[in-house]
Amino acid sequence: xxxxxxxxxxxxxxxxxxxQNQLWKELDIDSRKCSRIIxxxxxxxxxxxxxxxxxxxxxxxxxxxRKEEPSFELLxxxxxxxxxxxxxxxxxxxxxxxxxxWVLNLSQENSNNQEVSETE
Amino acid sequence: xxxxxxxxxxGYLIRLVGEDGLxxxxxxxxxxxxxxxIAQATGILLNIVRRTLFILNExxxxxxxRERDASSGWLTYLWTLDISDIRKQLIKERxxxxxxxxxxxxxxxxxxxxICPEGCIRMDFKxxxxxxxxxxxxxxxxxxxxxxxxxxxxxxxxxxxESR
Numbered sequence: 001x002x003x004x005x006x007x008x009x010x011x012x013x014x015x016x017x018x019x020q021n022q023l024w025k026e027l028d029i030d031s032r033k034c035s036r037i038i039x040x041x042x043x044x045x046x047x048x049x050x051x052x053x054x055x056x057x058x059x060x061x062x063x064x065x066r067k068e069e070p071s072f073e074l075l076x077x078x079x080x081x082x083x084x085x086x087x088x089x090x091x092x093x094x095x096x097x098x099x100x101x102w103v104l105n106l107s108q109e110n111s112n113n114q115e116v117s118e119t120e
Numbered sequence: 121x122x123x124x125x126x127x128x129x130x131g132y133l134i135r136l137v138g139e140d141g142l143x144x145x146x147x148x149x150x151x152x153x154x155x156x157x158i159a160q161a162t163g164i165l166l167n168i169v170r171r172t173l174f175i176l177n178e179x180x181x182x183x184x185x186r187e188r189d190a191s192s193g194w195l196t197y198l199w200t201l202d203i204s205d206i207r208k209q210l211i212k213e214r215x216x217x218x219x220x221x222x223x224x225x226x227x228x229x230x231x232x233x234x235i236c237p238e239g240c241i242r243m244d245f246k247x248x249x250x251x252x253x254x255x256x257x258x259x260x261x262x263x264x265x266x267x268x269x270x271x272x273x274x275x276x277x278x279x280x281x282e283s284r
Contacts, residue, residue: 072128072210074281075217081131082217086175093220094227103224106273 003029007037008046008064017063019054038062077105078112122203129206132213136179140164141172145201152185152198173199180205218281225274234262 010026011018018026024034038060041047045065052061075082083098084091093099122129124146133142147162155173159166176182177199185198234248235241236255242265243251253262 072207072214074277075210075213076128076131077277079127079131081128081135082213083135084216084220085132085213086136086179091220093223096220096224099220099224103221103270103273103277106277107269110273 003027003033004037004040007034008041008066011041011047011062012064012066014063017061019052020049020060020062021054021057023062077102078109080105122206128210132206132210137172137175140168141175144169144172145176145203148201152200154196154198158199176201179209181209214281218278221274221278221281225271225278228267228271228274233265233267235265236260237263 007023007027010023020034020038021031023038024031027034029037038047038049042049048063048065049060052059075085080102083096083102087098089096089098124130130142133145137145144158144162144164147164148158149161153161155166155169158164158173159169162169173182173184177184181201181203183200183202185200187196187198188194189196232245234243234245234253236258238255238258238260240255240257240260243262248262251262254260255262
Protein backbone atom coordinates (compact mmCIF):
# COMPACT_ATOMS: atom_id res chain seq x y z
CA UNK A 1 0.00 0.00 0.00
CA UNK A 2 1.32 3.42 -0.95
CA UNK A 3 1.85 6.09 1.68
CA UNK A 4 -1.08 8.10 0.24
CA UNK A 5 -3.47 5.21 0.72
CA UNK A 6 -2.19 4.66 4.24
CA UNK A 7 -2.67 8.34 4.97
CA UNK A 8 -6.21 8.26 3.59
CA UNK A 9 -6.98 5.24 5.72
CA UNK A 10 -5.73 6.99 8.84
CA UNK A 11 -7.76 10.11 7.97
CA UNK A 12 -10.90 8.02 7.39
CA UNK A 13 -10.45 6.51 10.85
CA UNK A 14 -11.20 9.89 12.42
CA UNK A 15 -14.85 10.70 11.84
CA UNK A 16 -14.50 14.32 12.99
CA UNK A 17 -11.26 14.86 11.11
CA UNK A 18 -7.64 14.82 12.19
CA UNK A 19 -5.18 17.71 12.71
CA GLN A 20 -2.39 17.78 10.19
CA ASN A 21 0.25 18.11 12.93
CA GLN A 22 -1.13 14.92 14.47
CA LEU A 23 -1.31 13.08 11.16
CA TRP A 24 2.38 13.17 10.26
CA LYS A 25 3.32 11.95 13.72
CA GLU A 26 0.91 9.06 13.40
CA LEU A 27 2.17 8.19 9.92
CA ASP A 28 5.74 8.42 11.19
CA ILE A 29 6.83 10.75 8.39
CA ASP A 30 8.13 14.33 8.49
CA SER A 31 5.78 17.31 8.18
CA ARG A 32 7.07 18.28 4.73
CA LYS A 33 6.34 14.88 3.30
CA CYS A 34 2.94 14.99 4.99
CA SER A 35 2.01 18.28 3.32
CA ARG A 36 2.99 16.88 -0.06
CA ILE A 37 0.68 13.91 0.48
CA ILE A 38 -2.10 16.22 1.68
CA UNK A 39 -1.76 18.38 -1.47
CA UNK A 40 -2.01 15.28 -3.62
CA UNK A 41 -5.11 13.99 -1.79
CA UNK A 42 -6.67 17.46 -1.93
CA UNK A 43 -6.07 17.65 -5.67
CA UNK A 44 -7.75 14.26 -6.10
CA UNK A 45 -10.73 15.50 -4.08
CA UNK A 46 -10.37 12.73 -1.52
CA UNK A 47 -10.08 15.00 1.49
CA UNK A 48 -11.03 18.50 2.65
CA UNK A 49 -8.77 20.84 4.63
CA UNK A 50 -9.65 23.79 6.82
CA UNK A 51 -7.50 26.02 9.04
CA UNK A 52 -7.70 25.06 12.70
CA UNK A 53 -5.91 25.62 15.99
CA UNK A 54 -4.65 22.65 17.97
CA UNK A 55 -3.34 23.36 21.45
CA UNK A 56 -2.53 26.96 20.48
CA UNK A 57 -0.64 25.96 17.33
CA UNK A 58 -2.09 26.82 13.94
CA UNK A 59 -2.62 23.76 11.77
CA UNK A 60 -5.24 22.25 9.45
CA UNK A 61 -8.11 19.92 10.11
CA UNK A 62 -8.19 17.15 7.53
CA UNK A 63 -11.36 15.23 6.77
CA UNK A 64 -12.11 12.50 4.29
CA UNK A 65 -14.76 13.16 1.66
CA ARG A 66 -15.40 9.45 1.32
CA LYS A 67 -18.77 8.42 2.63
CA GLU A 68 -18.79 5.25 4.67
CA GLU A 69 -20.31 2.43 2.55
CA PRO A 70 -23.56 1.50 4.21
CA SER A 71 -23.42 -1.86 5.87
CA PHE A 72 -26.16 -4.27 4.92
CA GLU A 73 -25.14 -7.04 7.28
CA LEU A 74 -27.71 -5.76 9.73
CA LEU A 75 -30.45 -6.89 7.37
CA UNK A 76 -29.50 -10.37 8.44
CA UNK A 77 -30.56 -11.84 11.73
CA UNK A 78 -28.36 -14.92 11.98
CA UNK A 79 -28.90 -16.33 8.52
CA UNK A 80 -32.42 -14.92 8.18
CA UNK A 81 -32.67 -12.02 5.75
CA UNK A 82 -35.12 -9.18 6.45
CA UNK A 83 -38.60 -10.71 6.08
CA UNK A 84 -39.85 -7.46 4.56
CA UNK A 85 -37.78 -7.99 1.40
CA UNK A 86 -40.02 -9.16 -1.43
CA UNK A 87 -42.89 -9.72 1.02
CA UNK A 88 -46.28 -10.00 -0.65
CA UNK A 89 -48.40 -10.32 2.47
CA UNK A 90 -50.64 -7.47 3.61
CA UNK A 91 -48.09 -5.48 5.62
CA UNK A 92 -48.96 -5.51 9.33
CA UNK A 93 -45.71 -5.13 11.23
CA UNK A 94 -47.67 -5.06 14.52
CA UNK A 95 -48.62 -8.70 14.27
CA UNK A 96 -46.34 -10.04 11.51
CA UNK A 97 -45.16 -13.50 12.54
CA UNK A 98 -42.23 -13.40 10.13
CA UNK A 99 -41.01 -10.16 11.69
CA UNK A 100 -41.42 -11.66 15.18
CA UNK A 101 -39.34 -14.67 14.19
CA TRP A 102 -36.68 -12.41 12.70
CA VAL A 103 -36.47 -10.26 15.87
CA LEU A 104 -36.38 -13.32 18.14
CA ASN A 105 -33.56 -14.70 16.02
CA LEU A 106 -31.54 -11.60 16.97
CA SER A 107 -31.25 -12.88 20.54
CA GLN A 108 -29.90 -16.16 19.14
CA GLU A 109 -27.42 -14.13 17.09
CA ASN A 110 -26.35 -12.16 20.18
CA SER A 111 -25.76 -15.29 22.25
CA ASN A 112 -23.80 -16.91 19.39
CA ASN A 113 -21.62 -13.80 19.14
CA GLN A 114 -21.01 -13.93 22.87
CA GLU A 115 -19.94 -17.56 22.63
CA VAL A 116 -17.54 -16.70 19.82
CA SER A 117 -15.98 -13.84 21.78
CA GLU A 118 -15.69 -16.06 24.84
CA THR A 119 -13.83 -18.76 22.93
CA GLU A 120 -11.51 -16.22 21.31
CA UNK B 121 -18.56 -6.17 -9.04
CA UNK B 122 -21.12 -8.07 -7.02
CA UNK B 123 -19.80 -10.85 -4.84
CA UNK B 124 -22.21 -13.74 -5.15
CA UNK B 125 -20.67 -15.39 -2.10
CA UNK B 126 -21.52 -12.43 0.12
CA UNK B 127 -24.00 -13.79 2.71
CA UNK B 128 -26.06 -10.58 2.51
CA UNK B 129 -26.43 -10.79 -1.28
CA UNK B 130 -27.23 -14.50 -1.11
CA GLY B 131 -29.68 -13.97 1.75
CA TYR B 132 -31.45 -11.23 -0.18
CA LEU B 133 -31.69 -13.21 -3.40
CA ILE B 134 -32.87 -16.33 -1.60
CA ARG B 135 -35.54 -14.28 0.18
CA LEU B 136 -36.69 -12.93 -3.18
CA VAL B 137 -36.48 -15.92 -5.48
CA GLY B 138 -35.71 -18.92 -3.29
CA GLU B 139 -32.90 -21.48 -3.56
CA ASP B 140 -34.01 -22.57 -7.06
CA GLY B 141 -34.03 -18.96 -8.22
CA LEU B 142 -30.54 -18.39 -6.86
CA UNK B 143 -29.31 -21.51 -8.66
CA UNK B 144 -30.84 -20.11 -11.83
CA UNK B 145 -29.09 -16.75 -11.37
CA UNK B 146 -25.75 -18.48 -10.84
CA UNK B 147 -26.13 -20.67 -13.91
CA UNK B 148 -27.77 -18.11 -16.16
CA UNK B 149 -26.18 -17.73 -19.59
CA UNK B 150 -24.71 -14.32 -20.36
CA UNK B 151 -26.37 -11.78 -22.64
CA UNK B 152 -29.97 -11.66 -23.84
CA UNK B 153 -31.74 -14.97 -23.55
CA UNK B 154 -35.27 -16.30 -23.62
CA UNK B 155 -36.87 -18.06 -20.66
CA UNK B 156 -36.76 -21.34 -22.57
CA UNK B 157 -33.04 -21.01 -23.22
CA ILE B 158 -32.46 -20.39 -19.52
CA ALA B 159 -34.53 -23.43 -18.55
CA GLN B 160 -32.55 -25.54 -20.99
CA ALA B 161 -29.15 -24.23 -19.90
CA THR B 162 -29.82 -24.47 -16.17
CA GLY B 163 -32.08 -27.52 -16.06
CA ILE B 164 -34.55 -25.60 -13.90
CA LEU B 165 -38.28 -25.94 -14.53
CA LEU B 166 -39.65 -23.36 -16.94
CA ASN B 167 -42.33 -22.12 -14.53
CA ILE B 168 -39.68 -21.47 -11.85
CA VAL B 169 -37.50 -19.67 -14.41
CA ARG B 170 -40.45 -17.43 -15.38
CA ARG B 171 -41.37 -16.75 -11.78
CA THR B 172 -37.74 -15.90 -10.93
CA LEU B 173 -37.36 -13.59 -13.93
CA PHE B 174 -40.61 -11.83 -13.07
CA ILE B 175 -39.53 -11.19 -9.47
CA LEU B 176 -36.04 -10.09 -10.53
CA ASN B 177 -37.55 -7.68 -13.04
CA GLU B 178 -39.90 -6.30 -10.42
CA UNK B 179 -36.88 -5.63 -8.19
CA UNK B 180 -34.85 -4.09 -11.02
CA UNK B 181 -32.36 -6.94 -11.13
CA UNK B 182 -33.25 -8.23 -14.60
CA UNK B 183 -34.05 -6.36 -17.78
CA UNK B 184 -36.68 -7.53 -20.22
CA UNK B 185 -36.93 -6.61 -23.90
CA ARG B 186 -39.81 -7.52 -26.19
CA GLU B 187 -39.23 -8.35 -29.82
CA ARG B 188 -41.90 -8.92 -32.43
CA ASP B 189 -41.27 -11.42 -35.16
CA ALA B 190 -42.00 -9.60 -38.42
CA SER B 191 -43.48 -12.57 -40.24
CA SER B 192 -45.48 -14.36 -37.55
CA GLY B 193 -46.20 -11.35 -35.33
CA TRP B 194 -45.18 -13.40 -32.28
CA LEU B 195 -43.60 -11.69 -29.33
CA THR B 196 -40.32 -12.93 -27.92
CA TYR B 197 -39.27 -11.82 -24.45
CA LEU B 198 -35.52 -11.46 -24.08
CA TRP B 199 -34.00 -11.32 -20.61
CA THR B 200 -30.72 -9.98 -19.31
CA LEU B 201 -29.56 -10.39 -15.76
CA ASP B 202 -28.23 -7.16 -14.26
CA ILE B 203 -27.68 -7.23 -10.54
CA SER B 204 -25.26 -4.30 -10.52
CA ASP B 205 -27.92 -2.11 -8.89
CA ILE B 206 -28.43 -4.49 -5.99
CA ARG B 207 -27.01 -2.00 -3.49
CA LYS B 208 -29.74 0.49 -4.31
CA GLN B 209 -32.28 -2.22 -3.66
CA LEU B 210 -30.60 -3.10 -0.37
CA ILE B 211 -30.82 0.55 0.70
CA LYS B 212 -34.57 0.41 0.02
CA GLU B 213 -34.87 -2.83 1.96
CA ARG B 214 -33.04 -1.31 4.88
CA UNK B 215 -35.41 1.68 4.94
CA UNK B 216 -38.42 -0.63 4.80
CA UNK B 217 -37.08 -2.79 7.62
CA UNK B 218 -36.35 0.24 9.85
CA UNK B 219 -39.85 1.60 9.21
CA UNK B 220 -41.52 -1.69 10.09
CA UNK B 221 -39.37 -2.26 13.16
CA UNK B 222 -40.32 1.20 14.42
CA UNK B 223 -44.03 0.48 13.92
CA UNK B 224 -43.61 -2.81 15.78
CA UNK B 225 -41.67 -1.20 18.61
CA UNK B 226 -44.32 1.47 19.05
CA UNK B 227 -47.04 -1.21 19.13
CA UNK B 228 -45.16 -3.36 21.64
CA UNK B 229 -44.55 -0.37 23.90
CA UNK B 230 -48.12 0.85 23.90
CA UNK B 231 -49.79 -2.50 24.56
CA UNK B 232 -49.84 -5.15 27.26
CA UNK B 233 -49.65 -8.75 26.19
CA UNK B 234 -50.80 -12.06 27.57
CA ILE B 235 -49.52 -15.43 26.49
CA CYS B 236 -50.60 -19.02 26.97
CA PRO B 237 -48.01 -20.83 29.15
CA GLU B 238 -48.20 -23.71 26.67
CA GLY B 239 -47.15 -21.34 23.88
CA CYS B 240 -50.39 -21.62 21.91
CA ILE B 241 -51.28 -17.97 21.54
CA ARG B 242 -50.37 -14.36 22.29
CA MET B 243 -52.99 -11.64 22.77
CA ASP B 244 -53.16 -7.98 23.63
CA PHE B 245 -55.10 -6.91 26.73
CA LYS B 246 -58.40 -6.39 24.94
CA UNK B 247 -58.35 -9.76 23.21
CA UNK B 248 -57.27 -11.47 26.40
CA UNK B 249 -60.01 -9.87 28.48
CA UNK B 250 -62.57 -10.81 25.83
CA UNK B 251 -61.36 -14.38 26.20
CA UNK B 252 -61.53 -14.04 30.02
CA UNK B 253 -57.78 -14.67 30.16
CA UNK B 254 -58.14 -18.26 29.07
CA UNK B 255 -56.35 -19.80 26.10
CA UNK B 256 -58.82 -20.51 23.34
CA UNK B 257 -56.81 -23.47 22.17
CA UNK B 258 -56.02 -25.39 25.36
CA UNK B 259 -57.99 -23.64 28.09
CA UNK B 260 -54.93 -22.75 30.20
CA UNK B 261 -54.92 -19.49 32.19
CA UNK B 262 -53.11 -16.79 30.25
CA UNK B 263 -50.12 -15.10 31.88
CA UNK B 264 -48.77 -11.58 31.51
CA UNK B 265 -45.82 -11.38 29.12
CA UNK B 266 -42.86 -9.13 29.84
CA UNK B 267 -41.99 -7.87 26.37
CA UNK B 268 -39.07 -5.62 27.45
CA UNK B 269 -36.38 -8.00 26.13
CA UNK B 270 -38.22 -8.13 22.79
CA UNK B 271 -38.45 -4.32 22.66
CA UNK B 272 -34.77 -4.08 23.58
CA UNK B 273 -33.82 -6.35 20.67
CA UNK B 274 -35.82 -4.21 18.24
CA UNK B 275 -34.50 -0.99 19.67
CA UNK B 276 -30.88 -2.06 19.52
CA UNK B 277 -31.19 -3.18 15.91
CA UNK B 278 -32.95 0.04 14.85
CA UNK B 279 -30.15 2.08 16.42
CA UNK B 280 -27.46 0.02 14.71
CA UNK B 281 -29.25 0.13 11.37
CA GLU B 282 -29.62 3.89 11.57
CA SER B 283 -26.07 4.56 12.64
CA ARG B 284 -24.50 2.75 9.67
